[in-house]
Amino acid sequence: MAFNLESHPPGPSPLGFLTANPLANAIGDAYKSFSDRRAKLGLSNPGTMEALAKEVQRDVSLTNYMHSGIRADLTKAVSLSPYFQVSHQFAMGEHQNPYAFAGLFGTNKVFLQGNMDNNGMLSTRFNYRWNPALVTKTQFQIGTQDMASIEHEYTGSDFTSSIKMLNPSYLEGGLTGIFILSHLQSITRKLSLGIETVWQRAALNQPPEAPLSYHARYKTDDWIATAQLHPSQGALNATYWRKISDKVQAGADMTLQVAPGPGGLMGAGLQKEGITSVGVKYDFRMSAFRAQVDSKGKLACYLEKRIAPTVMMTFCADVDHFTKSAKVGLGVSLESSGEELQDQQEALGAQASPNIPF
Numbered sequence: 001m002a003f004n005l006e007s008h009p010p011g012p013s014p015l016g017f018l019t020a021n022p023l024a025n026a027i028g029d030a031y032k033s034f035s036d037r038r039a040k041l042g043l044s045n046p047g048t049m050e051a052l053a054k055e056v057q058r059d060v061s062l063t064n065y066m067h068s069g070i071r072a073d074l075t076k077a078v079s080l081s082p083y084f085q086v087s088h089q090f091a092m093g094e095h096q097n098p099y100a101f102a103g104l105f106g107t108n109k110v111f112l113q114g115n116m117d118n119n120g121m122l123s124t125r126f127n128y129r130w131n132p133a134l135v136t137k138t139q140f141q142i143g144t145q146d147m148a149s150i151e152h153e154y155t156g157s158d159f160t161s162s163i164k165m166l167n168p169s170y171l172e173g174g175l176t177g178i179f180i181l182s183h184l185q186s187i188t189r190k191l192s193l194g195i196e197t198v199w200q201r202a203a204l205n206q207p208p209e210a211p212l213s214y215h216a217r218y219k220t221d222d223w224i225a226t227a228q229l230h231p232s233q234g235a236l237n238a239t240y241w242r243k244i245s246d247k248v249q250a251g252a253d254m255t256l257q258v259a260p261g262p263g264g265l266m267g268a269g270l271q272k273e274g275i276t277s278v279g280v281k282y283d284f285r286m287s288a289f290r291a292q293v294d295s296k297g298k299l300a301c302y303l304e305k306r307i308a309p310t311v312m313m314t315f316c317a318d319v320d321h322f323t324k325s326a327k328v329g330l331g332v333s334l335e336s337s338g339e340e341l342q343d344q345q346e347a348l349g350a351q352a353s354p355n356i357p358f
Contacts, residue, residue, distance in 0.1 A: 043158035046192035052217055053226040055241040056251035060279045062292045064304045066316050069093015071331040080344050081354055082107040093329065097121075106356035108170040119143065129357040137357075158186040174204045184215065192217040234258040250280045297321035310335040 003050070051058075057062065063239040075087040083106040090099055105112040111127040121143035122266040129135045133155050141147040151164040161183045168177035184194035193216035201208040210233035218225045223242040230236070234257055241251040279292035287305035300318035307313055312333040319326045 005302040038158065041158075041189070043186040045155060045158060045160060046184050046186045046217060048153065048160050049162070049184050049194055049196060049215060052184070052194070052215055052228065053237075053239040053241075053253070055224055055249075056226075056239040056253050058187075060251035060281045060290065060292075061242065061253060061277065062290055062300050062302050062316070062318075065290065065314075066318060066327075067091075067093065067096065067298060067328060067329040067331070069096055071096065071329070073331070073333040075333065075335045077337040077341055078333070080341055083354055094327070098179060106353045106354060106358075109357065111356050111358055126290060127357045135357045160184045172204050174201075176201050176203060184217075190219055192219075200315065210257060217336075247283045248280065250278070252276065252278045310337075 022137035039212070048201075054121075064124075069092050071089065071093070072092040073087060073089050075085060078086065083104070085104050087102045087104075088099070089097075092098060095120065100115060100308040101118040102115040104115065109129045111125070114127040115123045121141070123139070123141040123143075125137070125139050127135060127137045135153045135155075137149075137151040137153065138327045139147070147167060149164065149166050150168070151162060153160065153162040157311060162181075164180040164182075166180070168175070168179070170176075179199045180196065181199075182194065182196040184192055186192045194217075196213045196215065197210060198213075199208060199210045199218040209232075211230065213230045214226060216227045222239070226237075226239045226242075236256045237252065238254045242247065243249050254274065254276040256272070258270050258272050260270060275295055277292055277294035282289045286307075287303065288300040292300045298318055298320045300316070302314070302316040304312060304314045312328075314331040314333070316329040316331075317327065
């Protein structure tokens with residue numbers, strides 16, 4: 001008895017007609033041509049939707065820096081790679097918890113942060129980088145107000161897309177929560193356009209809402225302008241940032257909202273509300289100074305100065321001329337690390353700081 005041991009080529013796939021047909025070939029060729037033309041433009045990634053106006057709202061504006069009363073932060077770095085640190089915060093003032101403990105752990109793929117205050121409020125953040133382009137971000141809060149947030153962010157060569165879920169639930173027999181889908185695309189080397197939709201439903205007895213918003217960002221070598229339009233809310237936000245010199249930068253932030261009055265469009269007509277703030281930031285060798293004034297008569301300033309390699313002092317104050325009120329804040333930040341960390345930093349060299357997926 002003889003056996004034929006010659007190998008035979010595999011037969012055609014039963015689903016091969018899905019890709020081996022004139023329509024699929026035409027779509028593939030069109031997509032390849034479009035991708036080649038887009039690659040020749042040399043477009044860069046425009047960043048994320050949340051950081052659209054970060055130069056003004058995070059770097060120059062004082063919104064995220066102001067506090068009243070006294071605050072002290074004690075931070076100790078335990079390890080550099082993987083990065084691990086713990087901190088204690090003591091505060092005495094308005095809208096501040098007397099004590100909070102926080103821990104942070106980070107590697108090239110994982111970011112984990114936990115915070116608990118004296119009232120038992122626990123908030124955690126966990127991020128995981130699946131690959132250089134895809135990052136999953138989660139945030140949970142347990143205490144007086146529970147909250148859960150899950151976000152998937154994809155970073156392409158010239159775009160950023162994300163889907164975010166806030167308090168998603170199906171326990172009531174239907175889908176509730178807030179779902180945010182956004183896409184920011186570089187159109188030219190200077191112009192980026194984006195769109196964002198928010199689907200939200202607080203309870204099953206309420207109809208869902210799905211408003212759209214439109215975003216734009218124009219960037220040059222020394223100035224950046226952004227605009228965000230929310231038609232359903234009648235709101236428009238615009239920012240302008242300019243680099244005056246290597247150590248000085250300035251920014252303006254304007255928000256305008258138009259809404260129907262108490263009697264509707266046929267009654268009191270439209271109500272217009274808006275606020276504009278202008279700020280400036282000065283960077284010195286061992287300190288930084290920020291000042292800001294808005295259209296409602298509030299003047300604020302913030303000064304941070306490093307008086308030693310491990311000691312940072314901060315002072316902030318704001319005066320509201322319309323309400324005739326003033327607030328003052330003073331803070332100190334102490335950082336400590338053992339000699340073993342210095343040895344570890346010298347041994348690791350340029351790899352001492354991992355690329356943490358914040």
